[in-house]
Amino acid sequence: MGDISAERRRILQSPPPELVAEATANPGGSVAAIDSDLIGDPNGYVPGETVQGFWRVGEDGKLTGEFVENPNYGPPKDNFSKLTDSEHWLDWLGDQPAVAVRDSIAQILDEQVPGAVLEWTKVLDAPRYLTAGRPQPDDESNVIVTRASIALSFALSVTSPGHKREILQGAFSWVAAGLDQPGNRKDRVWLDLRADLDWAETELRNRIYLVGQPPAPGITT
Template sequence: MGLFGARNRRKGIPDEPGLLAAAAENPGGSVAEIDPTYIDDPNGYVPPEAIRGAWVVDDSGRLTGEYQENPRHGVPQDDFGKLTDPDHWLGWLGDDPARAVREGIEESLRAQVADAVVEWVKILETPRFLTGGRPRSDDDQVVLVTRAALAAPFALSVRTTRHGRSVLLGVFSWAAANLSRPAVRKDRHWFDLGVGLEWAGERLQERIYEIDGEGDTAER
């Protein structure tokens, strides 16, 4: 587990059946210690910050007594690096694309549960991007971007009064049309739980045309 720091030797080896069983299943590896303050289900998605550290396991599947502290342990934070790091034009999302996408996700959740509070969001893979345009009428060497869309795989934590905390996995998609005519711009969001990028990416082109019938060419 590359995210961990220096090792230290703790006094005694914990006599916890679950920990010992996990060690037996990971000879030569390590077993993570999850902080229940931030995660209720250790078998689901666990953000890196929710891992306190890891017990080192020897080649026979036994704990060595060595423990690797996680220097990132603490309150999970947003991570939109996989959205903003790629060299792809995101001007249609405004000056702060990460904030725009986060607000779009929050709006999608609050449309279902009014008091939903998003604790953190992490974009898990480079999103699928789609843009379309047409030549400008007075200069066919210049292409006007008329529509754009993205599909972004995410993990997030949300709290509601009724259900408490839930960690959700899925893909958030956003399509916008009439970008060259701001007064009649149209936007739509899709919040698909339990699906992967391949599934959402296959639907991105039909979705970008779904909100507007203009026949501009879409390009990946």
């Protein structure tokens, strides 16, 4: 990435117009320095790791010359903590829920654009869950889980042959049916770009019952 110190001196000697404008708009605050090589559109989602640091701004709206480095600066990494830190039952996703979700997203992207590579994924909010079941015949206080589902909001980076890196946001949903019938489990996933989590949760209430159901008469799938 070159001599960062020399680059900062150059910026201070001749601040780019956009930095000057940001400083003017944030008197007494700070302006983030973003490594554009690590992201696609800097006006979209910006992972914290891509921020090199912050320029301090004086009360007069001008750069003070002080630069505070970001200790976490570097290539963005996966962050599934909002999923894995949940106390919700996730056994239906296997021993490694984060790996299962990441692999599913990567597969969807590759199916849409062959050769697409998922660089990183971040779960942005606490996921939403829906679970269905039936009482055990001999103990109605216990429930046999028959269906499980999850919806989560994400930001991700993807590259593909002949295309620039893209930062995408949206909602990922996964429904599994037939959990009480070994060998007859059915799964389906959705990747809804630009969709928010509330919308995905509402859709999940319908989708959880779509999986594993026979098609309606006269409809082919």
